[in-house]
Amino acid sequence: MRAEIxxxxxxxxxxxxxxxxxxxxxxxxxxxxxxxxxxTTVGDNPERLRQALEAALGRAELVITSGGLxxxxxxxxxxxxxxxxxxxxxxxxxxxxxxxxxxxQLGRRMTExxxxxxxxxxxxxxxxxxxxxxxxxxxxxKERLVICLPGPPHELEPMFRTYVLPMxxxxxxxxxxxxxxxxxxxxxxxxxEELADLLAAQSNPTVAPLASPGEVKLxxxxxxxxxxxxxxxxxxxxxxxxxxxxxxxxGVDDETMEEVVVRLLANRGETLAVAESCTxxxxxxxxxxxxxxxxxxxxxxxxxxxxSKVELLGIPEEVLTACGAVSPEVARxxxxxxxxxxxxxxxxxxxxxxxxxGGTVEKPVGLVYVGLEGPEISLVKKLHFPGTRSAxxxxxxxxxxxxxxxxxxTKQSLSGRQK
Amino acid sequence: MRAEIxxxxxxxxxxxxxxxxxxxxxxxxxxxxxxxxxxTTVGDNPERLRQALEAALGRAELVITSGGLxxxxxxxxxxxxxxxxxxxxxxxxxxxxxxxxxxxQLGRRMTExxxxxxxxxxxxxxxxxxxxxxxxxxxxxKERLVICLPGPPHELEPMFRTYVLPMxxxxxxxxxxxxxxxxxxxxxxxxxEELADLLAAQSNPTVAPLASPGEVKLxxxxxxxxxxxxxxxxxxxxxxxxxxxxxxxxGVDDETMEEVVVRLLANRGETLAVAESCTxxxxxxxxxxxxxxxxxxxxxxxxxxxxSKVELLGIPEEVLTACGAVSPEVARxxxxxxxxxxxxxxxxxxxxxxxxxGGTVEKPVGLVYVGLEGPEISLVKKLHFPGTRSAxxxxxxxxxxxxxxxxxxTKQSLSGRQK
Numbered sequence: 001m002r003a004e005i006x007x008x009x010x011x012x013x014x015x016x017x018x019x020x021x022x023x024x025x026x027x028x029x030x031x032x033x034x035x036x037x038x039x040t041t042v043g044d045n046p047e048r049l050r051q052a053l054e055a056a057l058g059r060a061e062l063v064i065t066s067g068g069l070x071x072x073x074x075x076x077x078x079x080x081x082x083x084x085x086x087x088x089x090x091x092x093x094x095x096x097x098x099x100x101x102x103x104x105q106l107g108r109r110m111t112e113x114x115x116x117x118x119x120x121x122x123x124x125x126x127x128x129x130x131x132x133x134x135x136x137x138x139x140x141x142k143e144r145l146v147i148c149l150p151g152p153p154h155e156l157e158p159m160f161r162t163y164v165l166p167m168x169x170x171x172x173x174x175x176x177x178x179x180x181x182x183x184x185x186x187x188x189x190x191x192x193e194e195l196a197d198l199l200a201a202q203s204n205p206t207v208a209p210l211a212s213p214g215e216v217k218l219x220x221x222x223x224x225x226x227x228x229x230x231x232x233x234x235x236x237x238x239x240x241x242x243x244x245x246x247x248x249x250x251g252v253d254d255e256t257m258e259e260v261v262v263r264l265l266a267n268r269g270e271t272l273a274v275a276e277s278c279t280x281x282x283x284x285x286x287x288x289x290x291x292x293x294x295x296x297x298x299x300x301x302x303x304x305x306x307x308s309k310v311e312l313l314g315i316p317e318e319v320l321t322a323c324g325a326v327s328p329e330v331a332r333x334x335x336x337x338x339x340x341x342x343x344x345x346x347x348x349x350x351x352x353x354x355x356x357x358g359g360t361v362e363k364p365v366g367l368v369y370v371g372l373e374g375p376e377i378s379l380v381k382k383l384h385f386p387g388t389r390s391a392x393x394x395x396x397x398x399x400x401x402x403x404x405x406x407x408x409x410t411k412q413s414l415s416g417r418q419k
Numbered sequence: 420m421r422a423e424i425x426x427x428x429x430x431x432x433x434x435x436x437x438x439x440x441x442x443x444x445x446x447x448x449x450x451x452x453x454x455x456x457x458x459t460t461v462g463d464n465p466e467r468l469r470q471a472l473e474a475a476l477g478r479a480e481l482v483i484t485s486g487g488l489x490x491x492x493x494x495x496x497x498x499x500x501x502x503x504x505x506x507x508x509x510x511x512x513x514x515x516x517x518x519x520x521x522x523x524q525l526g527r528r529m530t531e532x533x534x535x536x537x538x539x540x541x542x543x544x545x546x547x548x549x550x551x552x553x554x555x556x557x558x559x560x561k562e563r564l565v566i567c568l569p570g571p572p573h574e575l576e577p578m579f580r581t582y583v584l585p586m587x588x589x590x591x592x593x594x595x596x597x598x599x600x601x602x603x604x605x606x607x608x609x610x611x612e613e614l615a616d617l618l619a620a621q622s623n624p625t626v627a628p629l630a631s632p633g634e635v636k637l638x639x640x641x642x643x644x645x646x647x648x649x650x651x652x653x654x655x656x657x658x659x660x661x662x663x664x665x666x667x668x669x670g671v672d673d674e675t676m677e678e679v680v681v682r683l684l685a686n687r688g689e690t691l692a693v694a695e696s697c698t699x700x701x702x703x704x705x706x707x708x709x710x711x712x713x714x715x716x717x718x719x720x721x722x723x724x725x726x727s728k729v730e731l732l733g734i735p736e737e738v739l740t741a742c743g744a745v746s747p748e749v750a751r752x753x754x755x756x757x758x759x760x761x762x763x764x765x766x767x768x769x770x771x772x773x774x775x776x777g778g779t780v781e782k783p784v785g786l787v788y789v790g791l792e793g794p795e796i797s798l799v800k801k802l803h804f805p806g807t808r809s810a811x812x813x814x815x816x817x818x819x820x821x822x823x824x825x826x827x828x829t830k831q832s833l834s835g836r837q838k
Binding site for chain 1: 431432433434435436437438439441442443444445446447448449455456457458459460461462464467471597606607608609611612618619627628629630631632638640693695697698699700701702703704706707708710711712713716717718719720721722723724726727730731760761762774775776785803804805806807808809810812
């Protein structure tokens, strides 16, 4: 099966936004084993969109568009698709009802121009959009499948996963199965070196490393006649990789670091409280992103001022004066203080200099101390990250979570051995 | 002048890398006032690259390619360009010498396959590459200009700035200037309706609405002979829009909501503390993303458990039992409690049900109360957001920041009137 992607939006051609949808869709198609030979971007211009669509329909069996489904007059994708396929647009009642409910819940009035979003080409299928107003559309036409998705990535991605992916999985022959191993604490090139022979020898399954901030993903992909056969191929390769990378592999597929930490804590029936300075709430924010985090997360404090460190954590003013707020001593006292006040099993304390200002020769921007207090452990880790304020903060949170994860794993294997 | 961009590389179509070159080039062309109507991506495939090139040469006067200039057998861009234009490739001695010097400096041996990188089409001009081996090429052909740039962004961007930009500045007429107005509290369709006549009448300057979670952006773009003239065109339109949307416009260009709030507080010399339950630290996290936030942000508490609400905020257990943790009473006490304990001018309290579990008929998922306590104000806002846990949390934070922003603006205009 051959596919093409058409991205629609003048803002793309003006370079105002990055076309992450095209990257997402390209990757998903690659995972499905669907060939993608062309990607085209046009503005909100009916004539050029029509030409791009006709060229794509002449070359591919699957055409996916993103963007141009909004309520305004320059949102034209569905209209042009219907025209190019010679189909009329009709009102899709369920889409209209979903849209009306969406506006009711937001407490906003639905304006006239939203109605056109509920129109779909005759014979097409509306794809519900729980994250916005514009439904997507799937239309079959002359052994071709045309799929129109909304432009905002937080609407497009779940819509693709929920509705389009199952549709495409039915179309293709054989199955492709892939599994992502998520790795922390090692860079992409170090992972690639460790796995050099596996990366060189690959054919089926394949292994592809992909770096993102604070973690490396390894995508293992196998083709086979059945899912069971593909899974078996993957399992063999995964075992080899796990033997080499060990506990650096923190999760699988979409699992996040915070989900792993919350799960490990919940399994042990243990609780956590955190005290943050330079990360300013981001660690608590990530932990509470996990549904059900309240079973293990008791509280967080963002002790940004020295006064709050004294009042909320009981850190002696003398220590702050003598050692400075960014010091291993304060990180340890923050962790111990929040653990004690909250009455939890674990406490994390973070203090550092995120920048861009505030750095000195002795304590440069990017210097961070993470304290961890647990049932049988008290440690402080000194870190030094490059990059922007935002990068320093994000890497710090990832490292703090990983530190706790590794301690929880060690405890787990120790208690396992004691049995 | 009309331009097209062709991005070459199979790794792009596999979704392995983001095409930041296309974004960079699009933005540069927009700044130059050069119209870009198509962007195409093809893999390392001679036939499809030739077709894309021929289509582009038929539609545009300027064609820029990125990628495919490397030393390996699948790097074909220059070869295909020469073929499409009917030109031979010849050795460019200065390019060869630069390449040899580059390898000497790295202490590496230059391999045979690098020689082909020094070939350029007859009549073309080599563009030196101080950051890599592959020179770029500019060729004029039948009133068209074809420019081939290397794929790595750290090679392409300086090469564009140093050699291509001056070339294009000589070709073009006029400049393009644009400005983004950021709007909160109204949806895209409501904004579009409010500005319907302006959106319908636009030619120069143009207005384009664009929705992202929790905010709407309006991009105003003008073309003129000089930047000053373009700015003047924008200013007139901006004044009209500001008159209609008023304080819904919270920022300009890249300004974030948290930057605006921190600036407004700093201007007044006032301070803030926050108490969060369902947003779990995200509000504190956004405020502390702003460099220098410590001047106005004193502390945050993430009171996830009832115990922490009692201990850290002094909320009476009876209120928690009688009204429930998610209630207007508790939101108000959270805001007042954190303001008092921290000794700040402002306090924000947030409590709600982010989901997916925990909802009831009376208190459904998405229900949130935001309390705001200030020098002369005490209010609680009831909100109800649709969407996922993550969406509810993010929208809540945006709304809480906006609530404070609007109060700070009101105070500003009141104290202005008192003068």
